[in-house]
Structure formats: structure tokens, C-alpha cells
Amino acid sequence: MEEFNEEYWQSRWETGKTGWDIGYASPALVDFAKTFNDEEIKILIPGCGNGYEAEELHKLGYKNTHALDLAPGAFHSLQNRYPDFPEGNMILGDFFEFNGRFDLILEQTFFCAINPNLRRAYAQKMIELLEPGGTLAGLLFDAPLLTDHPPFGGSKEVYRPFFEDLFELKTFERSTKSIPPRAGKELFIQFVKPH
Numbered sequence: 001m002e003e004f005n006e007e008y009w010q011s012r013w014e015t016g017k018t019g020w021d022i023g024y025a026s027p028a029l030v031d032f033a034k035t036f037n038d039e040e041i042k043i044l045i046p047g048c049g050n051g052y053e054a055e056e057l058h059k060l061g062y063k064n065t066h067a068l069d070l071a072p073g074a075f076h077s078l079q080n081r082y083p084d085f086p087e088g089n090m091i092l093g094d095f096f097e098f099n100g101r102f103d104l105i106l107e108q109t110f111f112c113a114i115n116p117n118l119r120r121a122y123a124q125k126m127i128e129l130l131e132p133g134g135t136l137a138g139l140l141f142d143a144p145l146l147t148d149h150p151p152f153g154g155s156k157e158v159y160r161p162f163f164e165d166l167f168e169l170k171t172f173e174r175s176t177k178s179i180p181p182r183a184g185k186e187l188f189i190q191f192v193k194p195h
């Protein structure tokens, strides 16, 4: 299988092949972050793409929101749309090589973008990046999708083994806040790193 590296993603940005982009902040993610009711929490959005959630959360007062992406193209629209987003919170780099500690990590169409043989490494990296008691939350596709390039899909049964020995799987169920075209095809996850 092709390697889904910086070159691959940057070329998708440059050629406008960004069919994943919903054009606004995902309600499932933003609403979940708001339940923390604590603007000080440190949030990471890996594979942030156009960064609508980062923008929205920052505007809501969550000033410790960080957006990470491998491809420089991803950040152009966030910078142009919302110049108030702190430059230092926009991190250009590879998730698997990134270091930091966060209270909340938000997932949307990043897990499906990585090679499926990196799924265990994704779960382990999430553990490394979370504070004890920290949460990985967001949406995973509940559909088979593609086999040779992203988006790669799966189901609860397929995903569970990558996470269950590392996290408390607090919520792992059909999302009730999917955007209409994805309704019935997403799982909402709330996975907590044990203390």
C-alpha cells in the first residue's frame, strides 16, 4: 500500500481533494468539549485539517486548544479565517512523533486517515499524549469504507481490540450528533486514560 505521508496529504490539499471537509465545526466534538465546563483544559486536535473545531473552541474561550497537522496546506485556511488563533498552538508535524500532554484529544476523520496497520500505534500514542484521567473523544466511522487508501473504515468490533486494554471505554456507541450525510455511520467515543 502507498505511504500516507506528508507528501500524500500535502498533494491532496494542493489539488483540492478534501472531500472529508464538512465546512464547519463538528457539533459532536464541540458539544463534548463544552461538557468539561473548564476553559483551562488543554485540548489537542490531531489531523485538524481546516481546523474549524480549533477555531470554534478558541472563540468559546478554550484558549489552550492546539491544532496539529502534517500538511502545511491544512493551516492556510485557519490562518486566513481566524488570524487570532495563536501561532504557537498551530503545530505542523507528525502525530506519531509529536510530544505533549493534554486533558482532551478530539478525533474526527484522523483515525480513518492513517494506515490501518498503525491503529495500535495510534492508541498507544494517544495514551502517551493524555494526562492521567484524560479523554480521547470524537467520531469513528462505523462503515467498511475503502481498503487501499483513506478513508479506512471499520466497526466497533474491529476497533475495540486496539483500545480496550489501554483505556476505559466510557462511551462507544452510535453517534446521535453526526452531520446528516454521516448519520448512522459513526460511533461516538469517549475513551478515558486510567489514573
Ligand SMILES: C[S@@+](CC[C@H](N)C(=O)[O-])C[C@H]1O[C@@H](n2cnc3c(N)ncnc32)[C@H](O)[C@@H]1O
Pocket: 004, 009, 010, 020, 021, 022, 046, 047, 048, 049, 050, 051, 068, 069, 070, 071, 074, 093, 094, 095, 096, 108, 109, 110, 113, 114
Ligand atoms: C481526512 S483529513 C481530516 C481533517 C479534519 N480532521 C476534518 O475532519 O476535516 C486527515 C488530516 O490528517 C492529516 N494527517 C494525516 N496523517 C497525519 C499524521 N501522521 N500526523 C498529523 N496529521 C496527519 C492530513 O494532512 C489531513 O489534514
